[in-house]
Every structure is written in C-alpha cells, then in structure tokens.
Amino acid sequence: MATLIAPTSFSPGADAEVLRKAFQGWGTDEKSVIAILGHRNVHQRQQIRKAYEEIYQEDLIKRLESELTGDFERAVYRWMLEPADRDAVLANVAVKSGNKGYHVIVEIACVLSPEEVLAVRRAYHYRYKRSLEEDVATHTTGHLRQLLVGLVTSFRYGGDEINPRLAKTEADVLHDSIKEKKGNHEEAIRILTTRSKIQLLATFNRYRDDHGTSITKKLLDNASDDFHKALHTAIRCINDHKKYYEKVLRNAIKRIGTDEDALTRVVVSRAEKDLRDIKELYYKRNSVHLEDAVAKEISGDYKKFILTLLGKQD
C-alpha cells in the first residue's frame, strides 16, 4: 500500500498557476510547492509539468531546481522525475560513487520487475547516451562486475513455475559457494542473475531447511568485501524488499548525521507503491513510528515534504 495522498480530480493548469505564483516575488513559497506536489501521483505530476511548460514556456523541473536548495531540492527533483528516469539518475550517481553506490544498483536491478528494469535501461540510454551495463562494467572488475552486470542485464522469467529439484541442487551450490570465501563464485552468480525470482525464493527456503540458517545470515558472516556485500544485498532485495527497505531507513535514521540521500531515495521511490507496508515493518521492528523517528532527525521544508510523502495528514 502507498502512503501518498492524492486527490482523484485536479486541474493541471490550476496547479501550474499556484506553482508559478509560489516562485514569484522575493523568495519561494515552499509551503505551496509541498501542498501541491506532495499530493499528486506520478501521472498528475507529469500533467502539471506539461501544463506548466505550455503556459509559461519553461521547464518546471529546472525552475524548481533554481528555486529550492539542499536536501529539499534534491528530494523534489527526484520526486518529479518519472520512476524509470529517476532510477536511471540514481543508478548513474551510484555508478560514479564507486563502492558506496553498489547497493543502489543492486536495489534497482533486484526490487523492480523485469519489465521495470528494462524501462530503466531505456531511460539510461536516453539520458546518458550509453548503456547502464556499459557504465557498471567500466567501473568494476572481477566477481563484483560479473554480479552487478549480470543483475542489471538480466531479464528474468516472470512466471510462477517452480522447479523444486533445482531449488535443492542450487541451494547446495549457493551453500558451497558462500563457504569458501575465496572460492569460485561463478555458479552463485549464475543462479542469482538468471533464475526467476519465484524460483530463487524456493531456493532460499530450501537453503534454510537444509542448512539450518538463512542464506542472508550465512552470507553476513562472510560479507567482508564488496562482492559479498553486493551478493547479500541482492538476496535481501529478492527475498523481501520491504524488509530490506525498512533496514535502509533504520540505518539512515540512526546514523550520526542522518543519511538524507538514502531516506529520500526510499521515500520517493516507494511512496506510491508500498511505503505503508514498510512503515508498518518499521514500527514493528523499532517500536516507534517512522514519521516520528524521521521528524526528530530532519528539519525545515525537507522535513515537511518527506512527512507529506509519508502520508502525514496536514
């Protein structure tokens, strides 16, 4: 379930007008920006952008960038992009930031549906005149490259057939591969980058049944290098992406100096999808509401905007 609260009927032209007024005069009326854009779904935002361009001959996103600043600006910018384009931008930032960004690439490749990943790859072509795998491959080597390129290029089968025998043999292959820290990980990479998600879930379940511990726990004991960390993230994203995002939020908030990039990324990416479920998981795990935890850590217009996307009633 989503957290975004958007009206069923609205007028793109009227919204464009309110935004235009918010930009005029000395300083920006951020409250109006949040009141409008924080309550419009992806289609409505695209219509507003179009109406604004038609009426004022100006790109709304560029104008927002020049009117707003800091974390608030970055959050609004990301929120305004279409999801595939936003993920292309996130992936590009991640590629350029090296080993700090690998988990974002894994996230995009493993949480999205196969068709959604394709849409991101198309958006990446359009925006950067290169392929996503081209950039990922250029910035990595060895097993890490094989894993990341395999994940972003995969077009997994989306049906719900499960082969239980395969789940058993491949759970064993994964177990052997993880045991040897410096082992040959090609088979583990093959399995994780090509099998359907449903098949992988069956394999992870079988792993737990046969080896007495979850594959993610086992991996965590060995997650010492970037490759193993990326492997761990991939399995968590495939296994239960909501639980994964709950932890991303938890880490972003409890860090000394909040990780605004991670907070923005999760909120903006999931507000129209399943952020309500993630919020519930957060409450269950931390005994505090996500909105309250977030409210303590951030401030100003950025805080108002994030809380709006989190579904806080005005």
Added chain:
Amino acid sequence: MATLIAPTSFSPGADAEVLRKAFQGWGTDEKSVIAILGHRNVHQRQQIRKAYEEIYQEDLIKRLESELTGDFERAVYRWMLEPADRDAVLANVAVKSGNKGYHVIVEIACVLSPEEVLAVRRAYHYRYKRSLEEDVATHTTGHLRQLLVGLVTSFRYGGDEINPRLAKTEADVLHDSIKEKKGNHEEAIRILTTRSKIQLLATFNRYRDDHGTSITKKLLDNASDDFHKALHTAIRCINDHKKYYEKVLRNAIKRIGTDEDALTRVVVSRAEKDLRDIKELYYKRNSVHLEDAVAKEISGDYKKFILTLLGKQD
C-alpha cells in the same frame, strides 16, 4: 534489400482456402504451398494463419508440420514463425546442441538490433517459461559463459556517437587480450558485450590502423577453443553481418553433404531483410550465383522453396 517477392494485395481467406485444398485428398500439393507461402511477407503470413484458424478451427503451422516432411517441413515451419519467435526457437535448439550451436546464439545476439534481441528474449520467456540467459548460462562455463551471457543480455546503446579516444584504448586492450592465449579475457568480454555497435566498429578500425591487421584475422590465428571461436563470430557479426552470412552460406554449400540447417536458417532469416545483398557478396566471392550453387546441392520441394525465397522468378 530483400529477395522475397510478395504481392501488394492479397486475400488471407482465399490463401487459407488454397492451402486447405492442398492438404486434402491423398498426399499434399506442395506446389501450392510454395506458391502461396513462398510469396507472402511476415504480416501476410500471420494474417493467413489467423484466417486459416478462424475458418477451419485448426492451427495452420501444426497442419503444415503434419503434411510436410524433412528439410522442407523444417524450412516452412521456421518461415511461418514470427521473426522473434523463430529466433527463440533457433536459440533454444542451439543451446541444447552444445558447442556446435554457440555461433547461432552469437549471431542472434550480435546481428539483431538491441530492440530485436529484447523481442527474442520475450518470445523465449513465452515459449519456454525460462529466460534465454538462464539456459545459456546453465549450459556453459567460464569465459565462454561470460561472453555468451553478456551478448544475449546486453541492451546496447543505439545512438551514433563515437568516442575516438576510447576506440584507441580499447583496441589496445583487445589486442593484448587476444595475444595471450590463456590470458585474462574479462576486459575483452566487457568491451564486446557492452559497447554500442558503432563504437565497436570504430574500435575495430582503430585496431587495423594500429596493429596492421584486422582483429578477426588476428583472432582466427588463435581461435583454437570455443571461447575464441565465439569471440571471432561475435566480432564478425558486429563488423559486417552480410559478409558473415555469405561465409555461412559458402560453408553450408561446399561441405560434403550440404548443411541444410545453416542454409535454411540464413535464407529464412534474411529473405525479408538483406538476402539480395548477401547474394551479391556471394557472387563476388565465388563467381557463381547463389541460386545456381544451391540448386546443385539440394533437391525436391525443399529446393523449390529455398529458390523461391531466394527470389527466383517462377
């Protein structure tokens, strides 16, 4: 230019009726089958299939399979499938046939446009309930797997920007990688599986300028194992697929006992695209017309059908 001769106007219903008559009674009227299907383009064939199904409650392709035999049956079957579906079938046969089939997988991945490769991957899902890369990865290991999986999963950028500096450095990387027979080929694989085709052409040209020989010639000297053979095929398909197909046809014909599978594959796949250009290359290289060379080697209805697709006037 295509070789297929198809009418601009036709009636799917009338064609379905002629085919139905050809199937009835004792034996099949193959001449009518060739006269109709050998002169209809892909859209027309799909319309005939649909009309046949509607009128006679029977799948035309299944009926053709039961009416025809041998190489003729296989050629008509492949001809009747939509291109992406046909390539999915060809890729599946290739995967199952092991090292004899790798060149077909490389062909599909490297000759088709990025969007066409995606369509084949979709068709593969639909037909086999698995992904193409899943099957390719399961049947291969090591560098060969990395190369083949990389080629089929790649979604290359299709624009025409070229980075000349990159072409120079990557021509050197390819040169070093090919020199060492047992070397680390990861960089060569990265380049060939992720760069845009236009960029790769620039790199191959640079290779020739800097190293005094074409990369394919150099590779051929070292093409001792399946990996190097697949690499060689990939480069040839990207570099000039028409020249590549001319050679496939030449080898198919000059072999003792014609390679009907290869002959059918090239003719059926290219008849609506650029088989006329390939025919011209064939004549230039062999001083004999492709139709004449083919006519000497094969016989019966299969011969009539292949010659029809090659554009022979009745």
